[in-house]
Amino acid sequence: MTYLIQQHDTQKTAEQFLLSNGYSAALIRRLRRTEHSILKNGSPIYTTHRLNEGDTLSVTLPEDHGSENILPIPMDLDICYEDRDLLIINKAAGVPIHPSQGNHDNTLANGIAWYLGEKGETAAYRAINRLDRDTTGLLILARHALSACILSEMVRTHAIRRCYLAAATGLVPPEGVIDAPIARAGTSTIERCVDFERGDSARTHYRTLCYNPDTNCSLVELRLETGRTHQIRVHMKHIGHPLPGDFLYNPDYRLIGRQALHSWQLDFIQPIKKEPLHFEAPLPDDMRPLFGMDLPLALYSQRSPLG
Template sequence: MIETKRNGEWFQITIPNEWENYTVQDLFRKVWQAPKKQVHALRMEKRVFVNEKEADWTQLLRKKDTLAIRFFQNEALPYEAKFYDITILYEDDHLLVVNKPAGMDTHPNSPEQNDSLANAVAYYLQSKGEFRAFKHIHRLDRDTTGAVLFAKHAFVGALLDNMLEKREIKRTYLALIHGILKNKKGTIHKPIGRDRHHATRRRVSSSGQDAITHYRLVKVDSKRNLSLVQCMLDTGRTHQIRVHLSHIGHPLAGDLIYGGKPLFSRQALHAVKLQLTHPFTQESITCFAPFSDKPEIFPDIDPHQLP
């Protein structure tokens, strides 16, 4: 793990063995693969220091050098702050993972909306005196519960966006579906596009975007003719799990849009686990999201026991 600490507005990194003989520029562009625009801004604004001196971006770094980057200056919150009692699954100076409840959008869908998870995060950070240009890295549907990852500043947000695109952030879901699965595991690789007959629906479409869902049978509920399945995504299309499982004849229970029966007040889908390697410390992070409406929908499953 790479040694780091915060010092006021500055983030400090002790250069490890593997970064010796990189230049500062190499570190930003090759190791972190940061966007050129952000790297240029840091350089022009003199927000990068090495051993307490303004960085020479072409000088080779040495083991135990101290790299300092000014990440934590106050900025305007991107959303109106509105109180909601949210559950924090993980937090440090750069990342925040929140357990989203049902019936809440991940972010506002209009300028006047202020009851989304992003509004609640704005309030939470403001209450701690952290005024940051935070952003969500991925989204969950309004009635899907579970782990949502936020970046607390723009630079780490860019790194996380890149990690998500490269499938280095792993998301695991639990879905309760109609019918008994014949195969205990499988992969659904079908493109997903908009349904021109329904404004909010998606459908499997040859002209849609590539979408890959892996699934595994966890448990069978023979009395209710339901299967509990674990799903992992290689892509993050809108309604992906809902569309894919409906496409193979097993819509989610409670998902009226995609053929499910009204057994519950919402579709039975929960983002149960989020895994990533911290972009700065290289620490392995695994977050488990407890069920907020258990046992109404999900059976007695311990998220920590899932593979």
């Protein structure tokens, strides 16, 4: 990474400049431990060194050796976008994002390790937004430490706009905001519930696109203002419209064999090039029959009007 120092950054230390450009304190510590990783006008400097207008600051990011404990396994990946800094994947249902106890070789991490290996590349596995195993749709993967730092901060500050499509049981009101804190349900490590006394704040905006009386399902567009575990699933149950096929919150599999939830649209600024990016993934085939017809493209092929 190479930066030309502008007048407004004059007299900042190298560390202050890097922090203002998205580098985390942890990444800067790694750079300090790597010889010649930070150069000013071609010469190595300490992070306490002050910068002047017209200086060229060059940063060599720590080398990625991949995640050694992740076994590369061939997988059919739907890659929507790829550049030097990130990948956008349209994740299939039934695929966990991370390895876990008892499941080390059937995860997206294994597929990504194989995909990069086939191209002669390695990178640590860095999933930015979380999707449950049975949720389909768009997922961001950072390809190096700096893009991971910037994208993670964008998630924390709600700078990544995330819209979902869900099938919900019943006729959902035309639109609204669900403002209900979420906490663990009892002693469960997995299940969540609305809890106004001990829950963390959670807000979900929704808009109903259509309703099919034959299946008693509404197609609902949702935008997350926060990112709590199972937020959409818990919030829709809270307002009396749970997702069909949800093994935790509505285990009714007559219509679909998984929770009917899809990560539909992502909007954010490319972390390094600073260009606006927009992605969308069409409603998956297993959700379309819930509405008894070929849904008009106008319902889900344009940018969401939700906030």
